[in-house]
Amino acid sequence: MPKKKTSLMESILRGMVAGVAGTAVMTAFQKYVEIPLSGREASYAPADFAERVLPIHPETQQGRERLNTVTHFALGTMWGSAYGITAHAGLRGAKAVAVVFPVVYSTDVLLNTALGLYQPGTWSAKDWTVDLTNKFVQAAATGVLYDTVLAPPQTR
Numbered sequence: 001m002p003k004k005k006t007s008l009m010e011s012i013l014r015g016m017v018a019g020v021a022g023t024a025v026m027t028a029f030q031k032y033v034e035i036p037l038s039g040r041e042a043s044y045a046p047a048d049f050a051e052r053v054l055p056i057h058p059e060t061q062q063g064r065e066r067l068n069t070v071t072h073f074a075l076g077t078m079w080g081s082a083y084g085i086t087a088h089a090g091l092r093g094a095k096a097v098a099v100v101f102p103v104v105y106s107t108d109v110l111l112n113t114a115l116g117l118y119q120p121g122t123w124s125a126k127d128w129t130v131d132l133t134n135k136f137v138q139a140a141a142t143g144v145l146y147d148t149v150l151a152p153p154q155t156r
Contacts, residue, residue: 006152011088012081014150015142019080022142023073029137038130045117046071052115079104080142092147101139105132 006014035042047068051057058064082104086096112118123131 006088008085008088010152011084013084014152015080015082015084015087015146016077017080018083018142018146018150019077019138020073021145022080022138022140023076025141025145026076026134026138027072030134034130034134038126040130044068045112046075048117049075049112049115052117075108076138076142079138080146083139083142083146087146087151092151093143097139097143100143101136104139105135108135 034040044064047058047064050067050071056067058067079100082100083096086100091099109118109120113120120128
């Protein structure tokens with residue numbers, strides 16, 4: 001009996017789950033590796049984004065931290081959906097990450113710049129390195145998790 005091809009929606013949903021897991025990997029990387037090495041403060045960029053595009057404005061620091069975490073994972077989930085679409089089209093592994101990462105990353109920077117949240121023209125080499133590295137960790141972890149754990153059995 002021929003194997004049923006996974007639908008695009010199934011691939012997207014698997015990508016979204018991988019994106020959540022990839023974001024957890026990135027968060028751990030930031031907390032235990034990048035921030036101790038770079039010495040930077042924790043970022044509230046996800047909360048800034050949510051507050052700019054949604055009618056949400058937490059009144060407490062705890063509320064802002066919750067919004068930051070929820071938005072951080074929501075954005076990672078969307079990045080994962082892009083991997084799911086790419087995997088559905090037949091690309092996997094490093095090739096898929098090489099396609100997905102520059103598209104999603106540049107869209108992220110352009111959107112946040114258009115919203116007045118980023119000023120990449122003022123970023124130092126360290127700022128660029130931190131941002132690119134953190135988001136690449138998320139993209140690569142999403143791809144590995146999708147390909148090794150979440151891909152449909154017939155395609156692993």
